[in-house]
Amino acid sequence: MKQAFAILALTLLCSPLFAQSATAPAAAPATFEIADVHASPYRRHPAIRFSVHGDRLLIRDATLVDLIADTYAVYPSSVFGGPQWLAFDHFDIFAKLPPATTRTSVMPMLRPLLDDRFKLVAHTGTRPLPAFVLSAGSSPKLKKSADSAGPGGCQYQQPPKEAQLTNTMNIKFSCRNTTLQSFVDFLHEVASPYLTRPVVDATGLKGGYDFDIEWTYQIPKDADGVTIFQAIDKQLGLKLALKTTPLPVVDVVSVNQQPTPNVADIDKLLPPPPPAEFDVAVIRPSNPNETRFGMNIQGNTVNIQYATLLTLIYNSFNTPPGKIENKPKWLDGQHYDIIGKASTGDASPIPGVGPSVDIDDVWEMTRSLLADRFKLTTHTDQRPSDVYALLTANPKMKKADPENHPTCHEGPGPDGRDLRLDNPLRNRLISCQNMTMSQLTTELSSLASGYLPAPVIDATGLDGAYDFTLSFSKQVDLNKPLAAPSNGDGSASASDPSLGPISLFDAMQKQLGLKLEKREKVPMPVLVIDHIEEKPTEN
Numbered sequence: 001m002k003q004a005f006a007i008l009a010l011t012l013l014c015s016p017l018f019a020q021s022a023t024a025p026a027a028a029p030a031t032f033e034i035a036d037v038h039a040s041p042y043r044r045h046p047a048i049r050f051s052v053h054g055d056r057l058l059i060r061d062a063t064l065v066d067l068i069a070d071t072y073a074v075y076p077s078s079v080f081g082g083p084q085w086l087a088f089d090h091f092d093i094f095a096k097l098p099p100a101t102t103r104t105s106v107m108p109m110l111r112p113l114l115d116d117r118f119k120l121v122a123h124t125g126t127r128p129l130p131a132f133v134l135s136a137g138s139s140p141k142l143k144k145s146a147d148s149a150g151p152g153g154c155q156y157q158q159p160p161k162e163a164q165l166t167n168t169m170n171i172k173f174s175c176r177n178t179t180l181q182s183f184v185d186f187l188h189e190v191a192s193p194y195l196t197r198p199v200v201d202a203t204g205l206k207g208g209y210d211f212d213i214e215w216t217y218q219i220p221k222d223a224d225g226v227t228i229f230q231a232i233d234k235q236l237g238l239k240l241a242l243k244t245t246p247l248p249v250v251d252v253v254s255v256n257q258q259p260t261p262n263v264a265d266i267d268k269l270l271p272p273p274p275p276a277e278f279d280v281a282v283i284r285p286s287n288p289n290e291t292r293f294g295m296n297i298q299g300n301t302v303n304i305q306y307a308t309l310l311t312l313i314y315n316s317f318n319t320p321p322g323k324i325e326n327k328p329k330w331l332d333g334q335h336y337d338i339i340g341k342a343s344t345g346d347a348s349p350i351p352g353v354g355p356s357v358d359i360d361d362v363w364e365m366t367r368s369l370l371a372d373r374f375k376l377t378t379h380t381d382q383r384p385s386d387v388y389a390l391l392t393a394n395p396k397m398k399k400a401d402p403e404n405h406p407t408c409h410e411g412p413g414p415d416g417r418d419l420r421l422d423n424p425l426r427n428r429l430i431s432c433q434n435m436t437m438s439q440l441t442t443e444l445s446s447l448a449s450g451y452l453p454a455p456v457i458d459a460t461g462l463d464g465a466y467d468f469t470l471s472f473s474k475q476v477d478l479n480k481p482l483a484a485p486s487n488g489d490g491s492a493s494a495s496d497p498s499l500g501p502i503s504l505f506d507a508m509q510k511q512l513g514l515k516l517e518k519r520e521k522v523p524m525p526v527l528v529i530d531h532i533e534e535k536p537t538e539n
Contacts, residue, residue: 030105031112032057032095036266037259040090044318045446051358052097053273057106059093060360064118064255065405067091071110072124072250075188075198080127080403082252084465087405088439089257096270117259126246130414132195133243134184134232136203141237145177145208152177152208154186170226171217177208191215191228194418196411196431200245203238211236227421242416276361277368278302281340283536290335295362302362304338309374309532312336316366317378319527320445322453325383326529334534340365373536381528384521386454390441394513397466400434406465408432408443419471425480425501430470437462450475451504452516455524460514472507 040046046061059067065087069076076087093113097106114120145152154175173190175183184199215231232240263269290306297303304312310332314321342357342365370376412418413431420429430447432440441456478501508514 030098030100030109032109033098034263034266034270035093035095035113035117036262036270037091037093037113037117038262040092042318044320046090049359053358055097056270056273057093057095057097058358059091059095060358061090062093063087063090064114064120065407067093067110067114068120068122068250068252070107071114072122072248073107074248074250076405076407077197078127078129078247078249079405080249080251082255082405083257084406084434084436084439085257086252086255087407091259094270094272119254119256119260121253121255123251123253125249125251127249128244129198129247129249130242130416131198131200131245131247132240133200133202133245134180134187135239135241136205137233137237137239139237140203140205141235142205142209142211145210147177148208150177152179152182154178154183154213157212169217170214172212172214174212176210178211179208180205187228192411194228194411196409197242197414197416198247199240200247202245273361275368276342276364278340278342278365281338281369281373282539283369283373284337284539286335286337290337297357297359297362300342300357302338302340302342302357302365304336304340304366306335307338308332308335309370312366312370313376313527313529316363316370317527318363320453323385323524323526324529325381325526328529328532328534330534331529331532336536338366338369340369370532374533376532377530379528379530380525382523383526383528385524385526387519387522387524388452388454388456388516389459389519390437390444390456391515391517392460392462392513393509393515395462396511396513397468400465400467402434402465404434404467406432406434406436406439408435408440408447410447413467413469419469423471425477426471426473427477428470428472428474432469433467434465435467436465439465448472448504454518456516457519468512470507470511471502472504473501475503477501478503 040061043061048062048066049058049060051058063086064082065076065079068074068079068086072079079086095109095113154173157172157174159169159172171190175186178186180201180203184201188195188199213231213235214226215228216225226234229240232238286306293307293311294305295303296305308331310321310324310327313319313331314324317324342361408430409432411429411431413433418429420427428448432443435443437460438458441458444456445452480501502510505516508516
């Protein structure tokens with residue numbers, strides 16, 4: 001939860017400029033002084049991230065769909081055409097910002113870079129597409145802001161300590177002098193488990209408003225949970241519903257998969273930042289009352305809670321736990337809290353955007369901390385490892401519309417139906433479109449966290465791409481009983497087996513007609529622990 005908000009805070013620094021129309025004429029944007037563009041290294045959970053370090057803009061794990069959406073000020077689902085790799089290949093971009101950079105000029109600089117380095121040719125227009133439309137309803141409960149000249153926006157409110165220990169955790173934002181247009185842009189960023197389509201303001205309400213809003217971040221598991229739709233209805237007196245509405249779109253005509261080479265001596269002209277290390281870090285055993293791992297990044301301070309050494313190692317080395325060898329038995333026993341402060345370098349040239357600690361830097365600093373305080377040493381090796389083979393049983397998937405780009409996400413598909421609300425024990429919902437089986441095997445390990453400690457290989461023999469949704473239970477919920485439903489007269493009826501929990505393996509076979517089968521060990525790269533101390537050195 002906290003890690004999600006830390007990443008969100010970095011993303012919002014350079015979020016897409018949704019208020020700008022993709023079809024509106026624009027002045028020639030400024031350009032980066034120099035840019036390093038290269039394929040992203042392997043990361044277990046690739047997701048686009050922006051951060052500013054001094055006069056550098058760092059973009060990590062961006063697909064071309066991400067970059068086109070940002071620079072043309074549209075949503076990724078509104079980018080059409082082009083080859084499949086457009087939404088699947090990831091790139092890192094390190095660029096030097098010119099002195100006159102402003103908050104609104106950062107993202108438009110990407111357009112000439114895409115045109116130059118990827119030879120992108122694209123057209124803009126509009127199409128009727130599914131979107132979540134915010135309407136005023138019959139009686140809005142919004143209060144006009146008394147400080148119309150003050151800064152607008154929504155600020156996250158840290159929950160009290162006791163609330164963080166409950167199974168259903170709400171998040172709260174306090175919004176001041178916030179227009180409804182900026183609110184829908186904000187909603188798309190922070191309510192992603194619910195809102196998998198663009199969000200459009202159709203309220204007709206003008207000016208800034210003051211209000212608070214609170215909802216359950218993850219899909220609720222009990223009656224106390226509040227969805228974003230319920231929160232907007234009950235707390236704000238507005239309506240949010242999935243409808244078809246005209247949206248700005250970008251049609252890709254042509255694009256190169258390989259960017260043009262970087263200029264010679266790019267490492268000298270644009271040297272990478274020095275290795276990240278905490279300036280100071282305090283390590284303490286976790287409070288016995290804490291029950292779950294969390295991370296919070298605020299400015300240059302990183303707060304990690306309830307982390308075992310195994311958790312710190314596999315996250316900081318970007319390696320699944322099942323691919324770590326020579327683990328001491330106690331590695332996943334003791335839990336630690338870590339508070340670290342890091343230097344964020346020179347001041348940002350962008351007014352109002354301070355330097356930030358990137359999540360990749362946090363894990364790099366954690367690796368250094370483990371080596372310094374726990375004397376961790378490691379090496380990589382090839383060892384026989386288990387793999388899972390994806391096989392066909394009786395395929396039940398729909399052939400994809402080739403115009404859509406391949407993607408898988410947590411949440412409803414195009415129809416907007418959230419199956420997680422129908423059954424709280426089937427609390428994972430994966431929606432995929434235009435995915436080949438090879439691409440699905442690449443995504444499965446991160447999509448089904450906890451189920452697949454080993455790599456997945458494609459043995460289906462299926463060609464083409466497919467659209468599908470997959471509903472299953474978190475692994476920790478597989479043994480939870482389903483309460484018998486009431487008949488309405490106080491008696492209980494027999495529980496419907498279809499409403500009980502279901503594993504990833506059973507769900508794939510029943511819903512998609514696919515099977516996951518464990519195969520004999522094959523040589524795979526692993527991380528080998530050479531030495532680690534059970535206790536850290538003194539603070």
